Amino acid sequence: MTQAEIKLCSLLLQEHFGEIVEKIGTFLVRTGAQPLRIIVTETGLLLDQVKKGLCVLIQHNLATYQLQKRGGVEYEAQCERVLRILRYPRYIYSAKTLYGDTGELLVEELLLNGKMTMSAVVRKVADRLTETMEDGKTMDYSDVSGTFVRLADTHFIQRCPLVPDTPQNPEVPPPAAPTLVIDEKEMYVVPRVNLVGKGKRRRSCEEEEDGERKVKKQKQGESSEPPPDDGIYWQVNIDRFHQLFRDQGIVSAVASRMDQTSSEIVRTMLRMSEVTTSSSAPHTQPLSSHEIFRSLPAGYNITKQVLDQYLTLLADDPLEFVGKSGDSGGGTFTVNLHKALVSLATATLESIVEERFGSRCARIFRLLLRKKHLEQKQVEDFAMIPAKEAKEMLYKMLSENFVSLQEIPKTPDHAPSRTFYLYTVNLLSVARMLLHRCYKSVANLMERRQYETKENKRLLEKSQRVEAILASMQATGAEDTQLQEIEEMITAPERQQLETLKCNVNKIDASENQVDETIFVLESFIKSTMRKP
Amino acid sequence: MAEVKVKPEVSDPVDIENRIIELCHQFPHGITDQVIQNDMPHMEAQQRAMAINRLLSMGQLDLLRSNAGLLYRIKESQNASKMKGSDNQEKLVYQIIEDAGNKGIWSRDIRYKSNLPLTEINKILKNLESKKLIKAVKSVAASKKKVYMLYNLQPDRSVTGGAWYSDQDFEAEFVEVLNQQCFKFLQSKAEAARDSKQNPMIQRNSSFASSHEVWKYICELGISKVELSMEDIETILNTLIYDGKVEMTIIAAKEGTVGSVDGQMKLYRAISPLIQATGLVRTPCGLCPVFDDCHEGGEISPSNCIYMTEWLEF
Numbered sequence: 074m075t076q077a078e079i080k081l082c083s084l085l086l087q088e089h090f091g092e093i094v095e096k097i098g099t100f101l102v103r104t105g106a107q108p109l110r111i112i113v114t115e116t117g118l119l120l121d122q123v124k125k126g127l128c129v130l131i132q133h134n135l136a137t138y139q140l141q142k143r144g145g146v147e148y149e150a151q152c153e154r155v156l157r158i159l160r161y162p163r164y165i166y167s168a169k170t171l172y173g174d175t176g177e178l179l180v181e182e183l184l185l186n187g188k189m190t191m192s193a194v195v196r197k198v199a200d201r202l203t204e205t206m207e208d209g210k211t212m213d214y215s216d217v218s219g220t221f222v223r224l225a226d227t228h229f230i231q232r233c234p235l236v237p238d239t240p241q242n243p244e245v246p247p248p249a250a251p252t253l254v255i256d257e258k259e260m261y262v263v264p265r266v267n268l269v270g271k272g273k274r275r276r277s278c279e280e281e282e283d284g285e286r287k288v289k290k291q292k293q294g295e296s297s298e299p300p301p302d303d304g305i306y307w308q309v310n311i312d313r314f315h316q317l318f319r320d321q322g323i324v325s326a327v328a329s330r331m332d333q334t335s336s337e338i339v340r341t342m343l344r345m346s347e348v349t350t351s352s353s354a355p356h357t358q359p360l361s362s363h364e365i366f367r368s369l370p371a372g373y374n375i376t377k378q379v380l381d382q383y384l385t386l387l388a389d390d391p392l393e394f395v396g397k398s399g400d401s402g403g404g405t406f407t408v409n410l411h412k413a414l415v416s417l418a419t420a421t422l423e424s425i426v427e428e429r430f431g432s433r434c435a436r437i438f439r440l441l442l443r444k445k446h447l448e449q450k451q452v453e454d455f456a457m458i459p460a461k462e463a464k465e466m467l468y469k470m471l472s473e474n475f476v477s478l479q480e481i482p483k484t485p486d487h488a489p490s491r492t493f494y495l496y497t498v499n500l501l502s503v504a505r506m507l508l509h510r511c512y513k514s515v516a517n518l519m520e521r522r523q524y525e526t527k528e529n530k531r532l533l534e535k536s537q538r539v540e541a542i543l544a545s546m547q548a549t550g551a552e553d554t555q556l557q558e559i560e561e562m563i564t565a566p567e568r569q570q571l572e573t574l575k576c577n578v579n580k581i582d583a584s585e586n587q588v589d590e591t592i593f594v595l596e597s598f599i600k601s602t603m604r605k606p
Numbered sequence: 607m608a609e610v611k612v613k614p615e616v617s618d619p620v621d622i623e624n625r626i627i628e629l630c631h632q633f634p635h636g637i638t639d640q641v642i643q644n645d646m647p648h649m650e651a652q653q654r655a656m657a658i659n660r661l662l663s664m665g666q667l668d669l670l671r672s673n674a675g676l677l678y679r680i681k682e683s684q685n686a687s688k689m690k691g692s693d694n695q696e697k698l699v700y701q702i703i704e705d706a707g708n709k710g711i712w713s714r715d716i717r718y719k720s721n722l723p724l725t726e727i728n729k730i731l732k733n734l735e736s737k738k739l740i741k742a743v744k745s746v747a748a749s750k751k752k753v754y755m756l757y758n759l760q761p762d763r764s765v766t767g768g769a770w771y772s773d774q775d776f777e778a779e780f781v782e783v784l785n786q787q788c789f790k791f792l793q794s795k796a797e798a799a800r801d802s803k804q805n806p807m808i809q810r811n812s813s814f815a816s817s818h819e820v821w822k823y824i825c826e827l828g829i830s831k832v833e834l835s836m837e838d839i840e841t842i843l844n845t846l847i848y849d850g851k852v853e854m855t856i857i858a859a860k861e862g863t864v865g866s867v868d869g870q871m872k873l874y875r876a877i878s879p880l881i882q883a884t885g886l887v888r889t890p891c892g893l894c895p896v897f898d899d900c901h902e903g904g905e906i907s908p909s910n911c912i913y914m915t916e917w918l919e920f
Contacts, residue, residue: 326880332800382807391853392880420880423850428887432849440848457781457845507886514891517900517908524909577918587885588892594884 077512079103082155084519089158090129093118097126101136101150108145133187134308157311159515159589164314168229175220178202180229180309188233188306191263195221225261228313228348232261233306316347318593323394323413326420330392334375338383339395341368342408353604355411361402392416411601418504418598421591425507426475433458434466438475438498446479446495467496475503501602508595515588522581529574536571539563622646622657630667630678637678695722699730703740703754710743710753783829784842789851791815791823792876814855814873817843843874853877890917 082102087095096116101107107115113123127148130136136150161184169177178198183189195217202212224230320343328336345368346357366380375383384406387395394413399405419442427435436456441447447455453463470476481493526533539562546556563571629637629645642654658678661667667678702719703711717727731754734740742752792815799813821839824830846852856870886892890913900906908914 322881329878330880386807386810391855416880421884424879424881424884425887425892428883429893435850436845436848439850443848455841455844456848457785457841459778510892510897511886513897514886514889517891517911518889520902520908521911521914580918584885584889587888589885591885 075509075512077509077516078152078156081159081512081516081519082152084516085155085158088519088523093122094126094129097123098130098135098150098155101130101148102152102155106139106147106149108141108147112148154311156512156592159585160314160593162586163318163589164309164311167314167317168224172220172223175202175217176224179217179221179224183230183307183309188308190304190306191218191221194307222263225263225307228261228310230307231310233308235304235306315593315597319410319414319597320344320347322417322594323408323410326413326417327387327392327394331387331390334373335383335387337370337373338365338380338387339408341365341370342395342406344368346408353601355601356396356407356409359398359405359407362404362406363402365406414594414598414601415500417594419500421594422500422503422507426470430466430469433462434470437463437466438470441476441496441498442500446497448493448495452496471496474506477502501599504595504599508592508599511588511592511595515585515592518581518585518588522578525574525577525581529570532567532570532574535567536563622653623661626657626661626667626678639676639678642678695720695726696730696733698722699727700734700739703734704756706753706755708755710755712751712753716754780830781842781845784824785845785849787824787827787829788820788839788842789846789876791820792846792852792874796876810875814875817872817874820874840872843872846874850879851876890914 079099079102083095083099086098090098096118097112100112100116104115109120109123109127112127113120116123118126127136130150131138135154136148138146138148141147164184165177165181168180172179175198178201179194182194182197186194195214199212199214199217202217206212221230320340323343324336324340327339342357342360342365345360345364350357362377362381362384365384366377369375369380381404384395384397384404388397388406394409394416396407396409397404398407423435423439423442426438433456437452437458440452440456444451444455449464449467452467453460456463458466467476471478476496476498479495479497480487481495482488483491483493539559542559543556546559625646626642629642633641639654642658646654658667661678662669669676669678698720699716699722702716713727713731716731717724720727722730731740735742738757740754741757742754744752795815796813799809802809802812817836817840820843821834821836824834824839843852843854847854852874855873855875857873858870890911891897894900894911894913896906900908900911902908
């Protein structure tokens with residue numbers, strides 16, 4: 074774990090879970106797997122606090138435990154998983170685009186609570202949706218559970234591992250920590266639960282006193298029977314979302330390089346291989362052009378011949394995203410996932426070089442990527458840049474580690490005047506370096522955001538108080554003049570300041586998400602390259 | 607009976623020389639000592655040697671060594687007149703420079719070949735230059751180096767750098783202008799193809815332009831005062847590839863079609879970039895020059911970063 078990653082983890086944990094969990098989490102990330110006692114002594118917290126903190130971490134899938142051979146249990150936090158917290162908004166947004174508001178709220182609830190049973194999450198989402206609807210309308214549970222089932226079918230959510238049902242042997246004491254297992258087939262099976270009901274609107278204050286007694290009676294009645302799917306918990310399947318983002322990246326790249334129709338074809342191919350190809354495969358399963366033709370979305374009525382032409386064009390393109398793997402069934406085609414990731418990562422690196430150093434440096438960078446190893450003189454000749462400028466640019470990139478030198482000695486004594494010096498670009502190491510920089514940038518942005526909020530804390534508190542007073546006065550039916558008086562407690566420049574603060578915080582938030590996109594591309598590239606051999 | 611004395615013919619030394627010159631003209635590749643002997647058998651070796659030496663010093667004969675022995679060759683007449691008044695060393699240096707052809711030769715190399723000391727060489731070179739027999743050309747590879755070549759020769763491409771250099775200066779603006787012109791041509795071709803809205807194969811094929819077409823277009827534009835060859839245009843198109851604006855494919859073409867080289871033709875097409883500017887560079891941290899010094903609590907920290915302050919004010 075690099076320093077930047079640990080810093081970012083601690084910032085994220087602090088922002089979302091508070092100080093205690095942050096201390097525990099950072100300690101575990103920094104030192105690896107530790108038993109409970111050591112965590113208590115090292116972090117200086119009380120045993121009770123540490124236990125609760127660990128519960129929170131495990132509930133949110135940020136930490137795991139393992140039964141050691143000696144009988145103790147060690148807890149381990151997963152740094153990578155903690156960094157995914159940054160990506161939660163993107164997951165929620167994707168669910169919204171695919172499954173509408175219901176899907177969005179379902180995924181949001183699951184992310185916020187870590188693990189939940191189906192009935193609990195359906196009930197909560199129905200309540201929330203009912204809040205937003207007009208008076209008198211309520212959200213039916215069946216709609217929500219329908220979306221839930223669809224999410225499970227497309228593998229966006231999955232079951233959590235369970236305690237296996239072994240018969241309890243009274244002589245053998247139960248193990249110190251249960252090992253959780255889950256069967257592959259069971260992961261996406263939705264239990265047959267009959268959820269009947271409608272979303273409840275939160276009652277307003279007036280009805281509170283009347284309704285309270287009734288609600289109490291109802292609660293007592295319900296609590297006697299546990300929900301039917303108790304023990305079956307669901308969590309969000311992050312890998313599936315990553316697959317989705319990768320597919321989106323590929324489709325948009327094809328759209329910008331070729332045209333809309335080609336990108337639609339590629340999207341169809343990727344959609345067909347969603348559940349058949351594992352997320353780490355270098356290419357998808359081969360798909361025949363007949364199948365693709367059948368699965369094209371209804372709006373696109375292009376003839377089979379045109380589709381064939383597009384497929385041939387895609388296969389011949391120097392981008393090599395699509396490859397032809399055979400001729401059966403009218404031609405079988407696959408999508409080269411690994412190559413696509415490499416191209417996307419290369420384009421990202423090139424864009425970073427271009428923005429930081431200028432378009433001429435980008436030219437030299439691309440030249441080195443193509444020709445692998447070049448001498449100083451050759452760089453000048455190929456790139457058609459005057460010698461002095463080319464030298465300056467190469468040295469600047471060298472000092473920032475985008476470019477490295479390879480020495481080839483002519484004589485055994487490595488004398489500098491008799492050695493070839495070749496410039497080269499090592500994609501993997503540049504990607505790693507930039508990934509580290511991304512982590513640090515996100516940490517910087519978060520710190521800046523917290524700083525801005527802290528600076529204006531007094532103002533924020535004041536505005537909150539004013540709002541609370543306004544709300545209570547409106548509820549008790551105050552007059553307009555009184556309301557206006559209260560509103561004027563916040564002066565115009567203060568209002569302006571609040572506006573700027575809100576604007577800034579939003580801007581920083583948005584840019585955190587943008588940097589996260591870069592992080593995703595670079596991480597996928599590194600993972601895919603490391604997996605290759 | 608009177609003794610017949612065979613009086614050795616006292617041939618006129620000039621006659622001997624003329625005879626030798628005639629022989630040289632007969633055999634323009636050079637004659638050996640043996641040939642002269644055969645021709646004038648009555649001549650003594652000493653007289654022969656004297657005549658040959660005189661011709662050499664007058665600069666009318668060239669002395670060459672071959673595996674058969676020494677060769678004497680007639681020298682060009684106009685050179686012979688030029689060299690009058692020069693001494694042997696100058697002639698030697700001149701010969702070395704002549705041999706270097708149009709690539710020229712460096713002064714140090716002249717020194718090695720002639721074994722003359724540096725001061726002498728410099729004096730001779732200055733002399734020859736003032737007589738307008740040789741000239742110095744600055745090499746584009748190392749700007750301090752001067753190569754010498756005969757006055758009326760055109761310097762070779764490797765010395766002057768070809769079409770991109772004028773007077774040893776790399777013409778960056780010229781290259782830039784060509785770059786943009788080629789790109790605009792390819793871009794307009796691709797747009798025309800896209801707007802034609804035919805089936806995708808034809809669309810794609812018509813958006814390609816061969817290097818020959820681009821060359822013709824640039825020649826017709828007439829922005830270049832220097833004659834540009836197809837290889838020059840190809841180097842310009844290569845820089846466009848390295849800019850990420852153009853892609854190239856090679857197709858097999860029949861020998862004889864216009865623009866094909868060795869049965870292949872290079873086609874170029876304008877393309878748009880794969881992704882827009884990536885997320886990292888949209889934040890100040892991505893472009894910050896003092897990124898490595900920035901940490902919380904230091905002089906440069908996220909809380910007081912001036913770049914961020916400016917960026918937030920946008």
